[in-house]
Amino acid sequence: MRTSQYLLSTQKETPADAEVISHQLMLRSGMIRKVASGLYNYLPTGLRVLNKVANIVREEMNRAGAIEILMPVVQPADLWEESGRWEEYGPELLRIKDRHHRDFVLGPTHEEVVTALVRNEVSSYKQLPLNVYQIQTKFRDEVRPRFGIMRGREFTMKDAYSFHLSQECLQTTYDKMYAAYCRIFERIGLDFRPVIADTGSIGGSASHEFHVLADSGEDDIAFSNASDYAANVEMAEALAITQPAEAEAELTKVATPEQRTISDVSTFLNIPVEKTVKTLIVYGVTDEDGNTPLVALVLRGDHTLNEIKAEKHPLVGTPFAMADETVVEAQLGCNFGSIGPVGLAIPVIADRSAATIPNFVCGANENDVHLTGVNWSRDVSEFTEFDLRNVEAGDKSPDGQGTLEIKRGIEVGHIFQLGDKYSKAMNCGVLSETGKHETLTMGCYGIGVSRIMAATIEQNHDKYGIKWPDAIAPFKVAIIPMNMHKSHRIKEVAEQLYDDLLAQGVEVLFDDRKERPGVMFNDMELVGVPHAIVIGERNLDNNEVEYKNRRTGEKSMLSIDNLVDFLTSL
């Protein structure tokens, strides 16, 4: 490609609303342009990268035995009603009507459509297992689109769905997908980690996320420093932090006027926060009569609640919601700051670590009064233990090896074992070997194709611009001639090299603009072409050109005679 015939569209200035580096560089390097909040045009350079990523994903999916299909972006509401997600899914699901006033959705994911497809096409166990995938545009009406293409509303995703008769068979495909995902991210050259994950609204049992490690990531990932254990903080099991036993102190009421927060109380009573407990009141499960009871969650004072874990407790309502203070005051007779598990008339669920504290401090269920010297076995009539808190750096790893570290990650892939949630709701089954109708069990596997672009830039850039890994670079080689319009020699060498590289199938960007050298260097470095050939009069006298590697910064002189061989061998 010649820059004079291309839409390079680089910019010197960074648009004001771009916050993270990948967003800034994608705008400046002319890869994307915003159309509306969370919606972007891909310019030629951006599209080249997107296609590169998609092709790697496609090759690895095919290699792993998945079969490519394509499903529509617009989906009938009927299917979503069948699965139950027409009601379950929140405002992220964009609902639209056609001219006949029939309901449709813009697909945020395709479980419904694929399940309906397979239900019609597959009727015998002999056709299983089946793993189909597509690379398609998705739409999720995000609360807050941000970071450019990293969290857009419309984005490109690879999603695969597998169908099986047995858990073992699902596990086999799941493992294959896990391996394929690792290959994909390795080929692209990302520093990534598979982590144990929550299944979220899609539902199901086993699940792993694949995270690219970057400070700008939106998820917290917990890692063991001594083993392979890695989990999203949403999911990472928090082991009990036990405290040494003490002789039971006397249960004492103390006045704590205006001391509402844990740090207030801890400072006021001069007691370490680890010896305090906080009691959070949440809504329980609504009964048949429409009454919603309250449930108390107890955590050690310095710990934080993990809502996803709490939601998994059978007594806690879904979706998780903190109780309103007015409701709490009406039912429990005191404000948030003075609640405690002692003598509480509602179910008490204690975090494992909170449940081991001897002689702790908690609210007395009476405004401006706390209790000291509280002991669970003696003072709290009835409670259950549960893993409720977020893990913290320095906690023991749940696999018993080492301690946890926490880093930020960008989720670029997610695989789930769905089980029969969709196949059951939508009656998707086959006749088994014994002639019985059996419901299929499913897996689903997603990769954020467009997000990978952003994540790659987060990990591969410097102050001059993007440093694309060769695997997904928009061009492999840049030809940068110095003052070509004034030198026939340079023009000849540059044109010849361009032709030769094209003939070899090398993706090359030939900067044939009548620009100053600095402009060309800056543009090629901003766009991030991995290999650059600089052609100048000076070196031509020795029959040489200069080679520059964008990633390593390495420079060397190359003889024109074996230039093409060198570049094709990279």
Add this chain to the structure above:
RNA sequence: CGGUGAGUGGCGCAGCUUGGUAGCGCACUUGGUUUGGGUCCAAGGGGUCGUAGGUUCAAAUCCUAUCUCACCGACCA
């Protein structure tokens, strides 16, 4: 959804307080100059000042409504 801020040529911004009919830098066009790291000089093209309404002789500027966008928050007992 709540809080804050912003909408002025393609991009980044000034002008608004104290109304008088729009300006700067980048980019773009033309000519010249320069040529191994974003040259310099000159001339030019391009804007219903987000939209609608109001006040006024006069509105980018004041008032009202509305739309859009961005950032922050949604862990607090």
